[in-house]
Amino acid sequence: MEFQKQEVSVLKKLRAELQERYQNYQAENLKLDMSRGKPCPEQLDLSAGLLTCLTEDDYRARDGIDCRNYGGVEGIPEARELLAPILDVDPQEVIVSGNSSLALMYDLIARALLIGLPSSSMPWGKMPRVKILFPCPGYDRHFAICNQLGIEMIPLELGAAGPDMDEVERLAAGDESIKGIWCVPKYSNPTGITYSDEVVERLAKMKTKAPDFIIIWDNAYAVHHLTDQPVRLKNILAACKEAGNPDRVFLFGSTSKISFAGAGLAMIAGSENNIKWLKKQIIIQTIGPDKLNQLRHVRFFKNFAGIEAHMKKQMAIIKPRFDQVLETLESELGGKGIAEWSKPKGGYFISLNTLEGCAKKVVKMAAEAGVILTQAGATYPYGNDPRDRNIRIAPTFPSPAELKKAMEIVAVCVQLASIEKILSGK
Numbered sequence: 001m002e003f004q005k006q007e008v009s010v011l012k013k014l015r016a017e018l019q020e021r022y023q024n025y026q027a028e029n030l031k032l033d034m035s036r037g038k039p040c041p042e043q044l045d046l047s048a049g050l051l052t053c054l055t056e057d058d059y060r061a062r063d064g065i066d067c068r069n070y071g072g073v074e075g076i077p078e079a080r081e082l083l084a085p086i087l088d089v090d091p092q093e094v095i096v097s098g099n100s101s102l103a104l105m106y107d108l109i110a111r112a113l114l115i116g117l118p119s120s121s122m123p124w125g126k127m128p129r130v131k132i133l134f135p136c137p138g139y140d141r142h143f144a145i146c147n148q149l150g151i152e153m154i155p156l157e158l159g160a161a162g163p164d165m166d167e168v169e170r171l172a173a174g175d176e177s178i179k180g181i182w183c184v185p186k187y188s189n190p191t192g193i194t195y196s197d198e199v200v201e202r203l204a205k206m207k208t209k210a211p212d213f214i215i216i217w218d219n220a221y222a223v224h225h226l227t228d229q230p231v232r233l234k235n236i237l238a239a240c241k242e243a244g245n246p247d248r249v250f251l252f253g254s255t256s257k258i259s260f261a262g263a264g265l266a267m268i269a270g271s272e273n274n275i276k277w278l279k280k281q282i283i284i285q286t287i288g289p290d291k292l293n294q295l296r297h298v299r300f301f302k303n304f305a306g307i308e309a310h311m312k313k314q315m316a317i318i319k320p321r322f323d324q325v326l327e328t329l330e331s332e333l334g335g336k337g338i339a340e341w342s343k344p345k346g347g348y349f350i351s352l353n354t355l356e357g358c359a360k361k362v363v364k365m366a367a368e369a370g371v372i373l374t375q376a377g378a379t380y381p382y383g384n385d386p387r388d389r390n391i392r393i394a395p396t397f398p399s400p401a402e403l404k405k406a407m408e409i410v411a412v413c414v415q416l417a418s419i420e421k422i423l424s425g426k
């Protein structure tokens with residue numbers, strides 16, 4: 001039954017029933033945290049072998065390097081070989097580093113501001129204004145980096161095939177202070193969409209007023225499929241090379257949601273030129289990464305096929321959780337005309353859109369009934385969702401039973417907030 005088409009009296013009766021359900025949930029004193037996309041303990045257990053796969057005398061990389069010692073800023077060769085296929089690049093085009101790709105992104109932006117990129121005529125920080133384009137909804141920690149470092153963020157609508165490229169091209173071609181676009185191109189956080197070939201090609205080819213414009217390609221969910229038919233993403237580095245802009249893109253990824261979120265491997269990839277430049281920069285910051293962890297990952301996964309097989313096991317654990325959320329949303333909210341949600345083929349999130357002006361209220365009400373969601377607005381720069389409707393749901397950490405309860409509560413809150421909105425307009 002569509003809520004908008006109901007008589008006031010019907011809606012009021014429904015509201016009373018929902019309020020009773022809500023109060024019953026409140027009386028249960030629940031504590032369910034769905035705010036962050038963290039792997040659940042069963043997912044982490046899959047990689048338990050990482051803790052035992054090195055022995056006392058197994059500490060040398062293939063080329064004889066003693067992984068216990070300093071050095072090897074670009075990562076050991078076999079770790080570069082293991083991880084390069086995740087980003088669809090050659091091993092020499094990737095640097096395997098510490099445990100966090102976010103830290104690598106932060107460092108890239110900090111370097112651009114302080115030192116400048118190879119293609120910069122001056123450090124970004126010397127310009128009066130620096131702006132970055134953000135297809136939205138997007139990832140709150142990307143926004144947090146720009147916020148902290150004083151970069152202006154320009155939100156752009158993210159559609160089913162990526163950002164509106166007419167708008168991206170118009171903005172990038174017309175404003176020298178626009179220095180980049182920050183993308184989660186595959187199974188995006190939070191909507192789960194993957195950029196189309198056309199979008200990738202246009203990003204690689206487009207004219208930019210800033211000569212040092214970069215694409216920050218955060219491919220965090222490259223191998224995180226939720227179906228047996230992985231979605232394919234066009235190779236952006238190859239597209240940039242073909243378009244004559246090989247240095248435009250920096251690619252990022254990590255094993256945070258493959259092995260251990262707190263003790264995985266992160267990587268940055270790019271053109272030969274960019275890798276050469278990055279190595280020179282990184283050696284100032286560190287005498288070398290944790291190569292034992294790199295060796296451990298190589299011993300444990302062996303090769304890319306090992307990673308793919310491992311991701312199937314990950315899928316077997318998290319798919320039922322996604323299904324639980326989707327089933328509960330459908331049974332509680334389906335056909336009511338008050339919410340829409342994504343049905344992702346991969347990644348870590350489900351994106352829920354309420355009626356305009358309801359998301360903040362829903363998140364607050366859910367919290368008051370013990371369900372902690374990501375803050376409303378978090379998926380937009382400055383915490384400002386102009387339509388106040390997007391809510392990010394992270395299904396991986398709670399158990400399926402907890403998810404069912406949590407989503408029932410969220411659905412009751414969505415219905416109550418929607419009825420309030422509809423009644424106020426009748």
Ligand SMILES: Cc1ncc(COP(=O)(O)O)c(C=O)c1O
Pocket residue numbers: 037099100101102103139184189218220253254255256261266
């Ligand atoms: C899009 C995206 N990028 C990066 C990260 C964090 O990556 P890392 O653990 O490698 O720092 C996350 C974690 O949720 C994410 O969703």
